[in-house]
Amino acid sequence: MTENKYKGSCLCGAVQFEVSGAFETTDACHCNQCRKWTGHFLASGEVPRSSLSINGSENISWYHSSEKVRRGFCSKCGSSLFFDPLDTQKHHWIGIALGSFDTPTETTLGQHIFVAEKGDYYEINDGLPQNEH
Template identity: 90%
Template sequence: MYKGSCLCGAAKFEVSGALETTDACHCNQCRKWTGHFLASAEVSRDSLSIYGSENLSWHHSSEKVRRGFCSKCGSSLFFDPLDTDKHHWIGISLGAFDTPTGTNLGQHIFVAEKGDYYEITDGLPQNDH
């Protein structure tokens, strides 16, 4: 069981299954949403329980995805693809986990859009998209 929350604790979550794919997304939207890049883990929708959902706000950043954040403190929490037939997962910000995750980043994505103020030098796979 993995547990996590936003900065103020108004929105909490538990994950009963595995943390699947992990990545760091460097796209313009993720950088603006988080202030840097989004490090996240994909989890099965069925394994996620959210508490305090009345404190979540959702921003539809495109026709394909919405992003969930705490409406009280602004913490970036969830990356939610809207095509649930194709995407049986939801992304959770790794920084929001309270418990150790026991995982490592697997790859960097959208590196063609990364900020000019940092370099990626950890040796992980890098994908332009």
């Protein structure tokens, strides 16, 4: 049995990455920070850190959006790429923006989170579970 590999990149290609294996979870985060970071909500998939390899990591800028999380984006084109919890003992995963994948992801969204903070300009009506936080 072959292991799935998913490739992705930023808009300009300065950061390229590959994920080996499946996504653990996927969600759409509607929190204020994700909406400001992406311009809408963040659709992302969590993968084990050990399954991610990055080329062009010198082109990633990290913004510490809280004491618990940093967000990675391409320093050349500004693409939002990674949501990285800092407590690696508790969180063995890293979140990757699903829109940054070049190949089919073979996944679907699993839930919506932080819907209490969603923008007023859209509705969530896809039938997926919605969590207030």
